[in-house]
Amino acid sequence: PFMELRLRVRDKDGGNERDVLARVRPDTVDLSAHAGLVALPAGLRARAAQVRSLVVASHQLEELPAWLGELGGLEELRVGGVDYHRPCPLAALPAAVGALTRLQTLHVRHCPEITALPAGLAALTGLRDLDLAGCRGLAEVPAWVLDLPRLAVPFTELRVRVRDKDGGNERDVPARVRPDAVDLSAHTGLVALPEGLR
Numbered sequence: 754p755f756m757e758l759r760l761r762v763r764d765k766d767g768g769n770e771r772d773v774l775a776r777v778r779p780d781t782v783d784l785s786a787h788a789g790l791v792a793l794p795a796g797l798r799a800r801a802a803q804v805r806s807l808v809v810a811s812h813q814l815e816e817l818p819a820w821l822g823e824l825g826g827l828e829e830l831r832v833g834g835v836d837y838h839r840p841c842p843l844a845a846l847p848a849a850v851g852a853l854t855r856l857q858t859l860h861v862r863h864c865p866e867i868t869a870l871p872a873g874l875a876a877l878t879g880l881r882d883l884d885l886a887g888c889r890g891l892a893e894v895p896a897w898v899l900d901l902p903r904l905a906v907p908f909t910e911l912r913v914r915v916r917d918k919d920g921g922n923e924r925d926v927p928a929r930v931r932p933d934a935v936d937l938s939a940h941t942g943l944v945a946l947p948e949g950l951r
Contacts, residue, residue, distance in 0.1 A: 758782075758796045762789035763813045779803040785810040788835050793818055802826055812839040822849025827856055834863030837887055842866055848873050856880060863887035870895055881905050884931065889938045894929035906931050911949040915942035 755776045763770045770791065777783060779800050784790055790811040797804060798820055806829040817832065830853070834840035844866040850856075851873020859880060861867065868890045875897040882905055883898065885891060898908045913928045923944060928937060935950065937943055 758794040781806040783808040822852035829858040831860040858882040860884040865889040911947040
Protein backbone atom coordinates (compact mmCIF):
# COMPACT_ATOMS: atom_id res chain seq x y z
CA PRO A 754 0.00 0.00 0.00
CA PHE A 755 1.02 3.58 -0.62
CA MET A 756 1.62 6.00 2.22
CA GLU A 757 1.09 9.75 2.35
CA LEU A 758 3.83 12.17 3.29
CA ARG A 759 3.36 15.87 3.90
CA LEU A 760 6.08 17.79 2.10
CA ARG A 761 7.19 21.38 2.46
CA VAL A 762 7.99 22.89 -0.95
CA ARG A 763 9.08 26.35 -2.10
CA ASP A 764 8.04 28.03 -5.33
CA LYS A 765 10.54 28.23 -8.21
CA ASP A 766 11.37 31.86 -7.46
CA GLY A 767 12.36 30.93 -3.87
CA GLY A 768 9.38 32.78 -2.42
CA ASN A 769 6.25 31.18 -1.01
CA GLU A 770 6.32 27.86 0.82
CA ARG A 771 3.40 25.48 1.02
CA ASP A 772 2.57 21.96 2.11
CA VAL A 773 1.73 19.27 -0.44
CA LEU A 774 0.84 15.61 -0.09
CA ALA A 775 2.94 12.95 -1.77
CA ARG A 776 1.80 9.36 -2.12
CA VAL A 777 4.76 7.00 -2.19
CA ARG A 778 5.57 3.38 -1.63
CA PRO A 779 7.02 2.92 1.87
CA ASP A 780 9.98 0.93 0.55
CA THR A 781 10.76 3.21 -2.42
CA VAL A 782 10.33 6.85 -1.47
CA ASP A 783 10.74 8.82 -4.69
CA LEU A 784 10.34 12.56 -4.10
CA SER A 785 12.01 13.65 -7.34
CA ALA A 786 8.74 15.08 -8.69
CA HIS A 787 8.88 17.76 -5.97
CA ALA A 788 11.81 19.91 -7.14
CA GLY A 789 10.95 22.65 -4.62
CA LEU A 790 11.35 20.35 -1.59
CA VAL A 791 12.94 22.30 1.28
CA ALA A 792 13.31 19.48 3.85
CA LEU A 793 12.92 15.73 4.14
CA PRO A 794 9.48 14.96 5.58
CA ALA A 795 9.59 14.01 9.26
CA GLY A 796 7.02 11.30 8.50
CA LEU A 797 9.81 9.18 7.05
CA ARG A 798 11.15 8.50 10.55
CA ALA A 799 8.02 6.55 11.47
CA ARG A 800 8.65 4.23 8.50
CA ALA A 801 12.44 4.08 8.94
CA ALA A 802 12.60 0.28 8.97
CA GLN A 803 10.71 -0.02 5.67
CA VAL A 804 12.56 2.49 3.50
CA ARG A 805 14.99 0.81 1.09
CA SER A 806 15.32 3.59 -1.50
CA LEU A 807 15.17 7.37 -1.12
CA VAL A 808 15.32 9.63 -4.18
CA VAL A 809 15.33 13.43 -3.91
CA ALA A 810 15.92 15.92 -6.74
CA SER A 811 15.49 19.46 -5.41
CA HIS A 812 16.82 22.93 -6.16
CA GLN A 813 15.69 24.17 -2.72
CA LEU A 814 17.01 21.52 -0.25
CA GLU A 815 19.67 23.11 1.95
CA GLU A 816 20.12 20.45 4.63
CA LEU A 817 19.64 16.76 5.30
CA PRO A 818 18.60 15.86 8.86
CA ALA A 819 20.81 13.93 11.27
CA TRP A 820 17.98 11.41 11.69
CA LEU A 821 18.72 10.19 8.16
CA GLY A 822 21.01 7.67 9.86
CA GLU A 823 17.93 6.06 11.43
CA LEU A 824 16.92 4.68 8.01
CA GLY A 825 18.97 1.57 8.75
CA GLY A 826 17.54 -0.50 5.90
CA LEU A 827 18.39 2.10 3.24
CA GLU A 828 20.14 0.53 0.25
CA GLU A 829 19.85 3.41 -2.21
CA LEU A 830 20.20 7.15 -1.58
CA ARG A 831 20.01 9.58 -4.49
CA VAL A 832 20.03 13.25 -3.59
CA GLY A 833 20.92 16.44 -5.39
CA GLY A 834 19.84 19.03 -7.88
CA VAL A 835 17.54 18.52 -10.79
CA ASP A 836 20.38 19.17 -13.27
CA TYR A 837 23.35 21.53 -13.83
CA HIS A 838 20.99 24.46 -14.41
CA ARG A 839 18.97 23.82 -11.24
CA PRO A 840 21.56 22.63 -8.69
CA CYS A 841 20.85 21.72 -5.10
CA PRO A 842 22.07 24.20 -2.42
CA LEU A 843 22.89 21.32 -0.05
CA ALA A 844 26.17 22.26 1.65
CA ALA A 845 27.05 18.96 3.36
CA LEU A 846 26.06 15.37 3.90
CA PRO A 847 25.35 14.62 7.56
CA ALA A 848 27.85 12.35 9.32
CA ALA A 849 24.89 10.07 10.03
CA VAL A 850 25.06 8.79 6.44
CA GLY A 851 28.04 6.74 7.63
CA ALA A 852 25.63 4.70 9.78
CA LEU A 853 23.76 3.42 6.70
CA THR A 854 25.69 0.16 6.59
CA ARG A 855 23.38 -1.44 3.99
CA LEU A 856 23.85 1.37 1.50
CA GLN A 857 24.81 0.10 -1.96
CA THR A 858 24.03 3.15 -4.11
CA LEU A 859 24.95 6.71 -3.17
CA HIS A 860 24.42 9.45 -5.75
CA VAL A 861 25.08 13.03 -4.69
CA ARG A 862 24.67 14.97 -7.92
CA HIS A 863 24.63 18.65 -8.87
CA CYS A 864 25.46 19.88 -5.34
CA PRO A 865 28.17 22.51 -6.02
CA GLU A 866 28.17 23.76 -2.40
CA ILE A 867 29.46 20.47 -0.97
CA THR A 868 33.17 20.87 -0.24
CA ALA A 869 33.91 17.61 1.63
CA LEU A 870 32.52 14.16 2.30
CA PRO A 871 32.09 12.92 5.88
CA ALA A 872 34.95 10.62 6.91
CA GLY A 873 32.40 8.06 8.14
CA LEU A 874 31.50 7.20 4.55
CA ALA A 875 34.74 5.20 4.38
CA ALA A 876 32.94 2.56 6.50
CA LEU A 877 30.36 1.96 3.75
CA THR A 878 32.29 -0.96 2.30
CA GLY A 879 29.15 -2.36 0.65
CA LEU A 880 28.86 0.61 -1.75
CA ARG A 881 28.57 -0.58 -5.35
CA ASP A 882 27.67 2.70 -7.03
CA LEU A 883 29.04 6.11 -6.00
CA ASP A 884 28.37 9.15 -8.18
CA LEU A 885 29.45 12.71 -7.33
CA ALA A 886 28.82 14.35 -10.71
CA GLY A 887 28.36 18.10 -10.61
CA CYS A 888 29.75 18.54 -7.08
CA ARG A 889 32.13 21.26 -8.27
CA GLY A 890 32.88 22.47 -4.74
CA LEU A 891 34.39 19.08 -3.94
CA ALA A 892 37.87 20.04 -5.11
CA GLU A 893 39.29 16.73 -3.93
CA VAL A 894 37.48 13.43 -3.66
CA PRO A 895 39.02 11.75 -0.59
CA ALA A 896 41.67 9.06 -1.08
CA TRP A 897 39.61 6.43 0.76
CA VAL A 898 37.18 6.36 -2.18
CA LEU A 899 39.89 4.49 -4.12
CA ASP A 900 39.78 1.72 -1.50
CA LEU A 901 36.03 1.03 -1.50
CA PRO A 902 36.15 -2.69 -2.40
CA ARG A 903 32.80 -3.33 -4.07
CA LEU A 904 32.36 -0.40 -6.43
CA ALA A 905 31.14 -1.66 -9.81
CA VAL A 906 32.95 1.31 -11.38
CA PRO A 907 35.94 1.96 -9.10
CA PHE A 908 37.33 5.46 -8.88
CA THR A 909 40.74 6.10 -10.39
CA GLU A 910 43.27 8.86 -9.84
CA LEU A 911 44.40 11.24 -12.58
CA ARG A 912 47.07 13.91 -12.33
CA VAL A 913 45.73 17.21 -13.60
CA ARG A 914 47.65 20.40 -14.36
CA VAL A 915 46.00 23.51 -12.94
CA ARG A 916 46.91 27.19 -12.90
CA ASP A 917 46.34 29.43 -9.86
CA LYS A 918 43.43 31.88 -9.93
CA ASP A 919 45.73 34.80 -10.64
CA GLY A 920 46.99 33.01 -13.76
CA GLY A 921 50.47 32.54 -12.32
CA ASN A 922 51.82 29.29 -10.93
CA GLU A 923 50.94 25.91 -12.37
CA ARG A 924 50.92 22.70 -10.36
CA ASP A 925 49.85 19.08 -10.59
CA VAL A 926 46.99 17.92 -8.36
CA PRO A 927 45.26 14.55 -8.03
CA ALA A 928 41.73 14.15 -9.35
CA ARG A 929 39.82 11.06 -8.25
CA VAL A 930 37.17 10.29 -10.83
CA ARG A 931 34.88 7.59 -12.13
CA PRO A 932 36.52 6.43 -15.37
CA ASP A 933 33.14 6.15 -17.12
CA ALA A 934 32.12 9.73 -16.22
CA VAL A 935 35.21 11.92 -15.80
CA ASP A 936 34.02 15.07 -14.04
CA LEU A 937 36.80 17.67 -13.78
CA SER A 938 34.49 20.62 -13.11
CA ALA A 939 35.98 21.14 -9.63
CA HIS A 940 39.34 21.97 -11.21
CA THR A 941 38.52 25.40 -12.62
CA GLY A 942 42.19 26.19 -13.25
CA LEU A 943 42.64 23.17 -15.54
CA VAL A 944 45.09 24.02 -18.33
CA ALA A 945 44.98 20.75 -20.31
CA LEU A 946 43.19 17.42 -20.35
CA PRO A 947 45.16 14.91 -18.26
CA GLU A 948 47.36 12.53 -20.22
CA GLY A 949 46.00 9.69 -18.07
CA LEU A 950 42.71 9.85 -19.97
CA ARG A 951 44.38 8.10 -22.91
